[in-house]
Amino acid sequence: MNMPEITDHLNGIIQVKITMSFPLRWVNSYLLPGPDGVTIVDPGPRTPGNEEEWKKAFAELGIGPADIRQIVLTHHHPDHLGCAGWLQEQSGCRVWMSERSYREAQLMWGPGSTMNRDLPALFRGHGMPEEWAGQLEAHLNGFIPQVTPIPEVAFIDANRPLAMGGRRWLPMETAGHAPGHLSFYHPETGHLLCGDAVLPQISPNVSLMPGSDPEPLQSFMRGLLKLKTLEVSTAYPGHRNPFTHFEERLEALLLHHEERLAKMERLLEEAPATGFGLCVSLFGTKLGIHQMRFAMCETLAHARELERRGRIESWTCEGGRVYFRLA
Numbered sequence: 045m046n047m048p049e050i051t052d053h054l055n056g057i058i059q060v061k062i063t064m065s066f067p068l069r070w071v072n073s074y075l076l077p078g079p080d081g082v083t084i085v086d087p088g089p090r091t092p093g094n095e096e097e098w099k100k101a102f103a104e105l106g107i108g109p110a111d112i113r114q115i116v117l118t119h120h121h122p123d124h125l126g127c128a129g130w131l132q133e134q135s136g137c138r139v140w141m142s143e144r145s146y147r148e149a150q151l152m153w154g155p156g157s158t159m160n161r162d163l164p165a166l167f168r169g170h171g172m173p174e175e176w177a178g179q180l181e182a183h184l185n186g187f188i189p190q191v192t193p194i195p196e197v198a199f200i201d202a203n204r205p206l207a208m209g210g211r212r213w214l215p216m217e218t219a220g221h222a223p224g225h226l227s228f229y230h231p232e233t234g235h236l237l238c239g240d241a242v243l244p245q246i247s248p249n250v251s252l253m254p255g256s257d258p259e260p261l262q263s264f265m266r267g268l269l270k271l272k273t274l275e276v277s278t279a280y281p282g283h284r285n286p287f288t289h290f291e292e293r294l295e296a297l298l299l300h301h302e303e304r305l306a307k308m309e310r311l312l313e314e315a316p317a318t319g320f321g322l323c324v325s326l327f328g329t330k331l332g333i334h335q336m337r338f339a340m341c342e343t344l345a346h347a348r349e350l351e352r353r354g355r356i357e358s359w360t361c362e363g364g365r366v367y368f369r370l371a
């Protein structure tokens with residue numbers, strides 16, 4: 045089994061790279077040791093390999109279950125929340141996340157979740173053929189072992205500082221990538237643990253999901269503007285490596301989404317299209333089901349934003365298929 049790459053940034057933040065699937069390759073867990081124990085931020089997806097990685101990392105760092113004071117989650121995605129319940133079973137520690145994030149975890153994997161049928165139904169309505177839509181239920185069910193057990197959680201009050209590693213961090217709530225997503229800002233140093241709200245090199249996925257945020261792209265862009273008010277010296281993201289060009293990255297992401305919206309409008313100038321038609325024009329079809337799902341959810345998020353801005357409109361044909369055209 046692999047020893048995960050561990051980087052001590054010598055400022056109270058230890059980065060542990062926990063393996064995950066292509067194309068992200070790893071998720072960053074951050075360990076913040078403090079006088080009252082270690083805080084683990086985003087422990088990564090639960091897989092047998094990752095359990096081994098954690099055992100090796102703890103041995104290397106001289107950490108036992110009793111040293112883990114708490115686990116803090118930026119958001120509910122399996123690559124961040126996954127190991128939290130498993131680590132809680134061993135340590136008995138408290139797991140913190142936002143209440144909104146917890147509701148999203150329940151929507152995705154809670155006992156009454158119907159997402160494995162609602163998402164394919166949404167996609168079929170937007171023109172996704174059966175060869176793709178038919179794969180989704182099994183694909184979504186495949187995440188359940190990665191998030192089992194879902195931890196017992198305490199809710200973070202976004203209006204109050206959270207103590208981690210002997211420092212007081214300000215929770216910053218931004219939606220769009222995930223409803224209720226929290227970043228944690230330490231004003232004295234300008235450190236920001238930003239989860240997937242802002243990533244270097246990668247544009248964080250913005251997904252329209254049934255039963256979730258109905259305007260995710262607007263939420264995401266508002267979140268970027270909110271984060272722009274911070275003075276960030278180093279951002280510690282959920283994927284790739286810590287980076288210092290935070291404000292530049294915010295600008296690039298805002299521009300990227302405006303360009304994507306303009307491109308979608310140009311496609312609809314040529315002819316009306318379904319969501320799936322737009323998705324294929326933008327992303328192609330050489331994608332696995334995982335990437336296709338993200339591409340489709342992101343296409344629908346952009347179409348919704350153009351509708352909100354009054355640039356395009358949608359109508360439903362007989363048989364329930366939705367089309368988009370210029371307004």
Ligand SMILES: [Zn+2]
Pocket residue numbers: 119121221222240
């Ligand atoms: Zn995420």
Ligand SMILES: [Zn+2]
Pocket residue numbers: 071121123124240282283
């Ligand atoms: Zn992630």
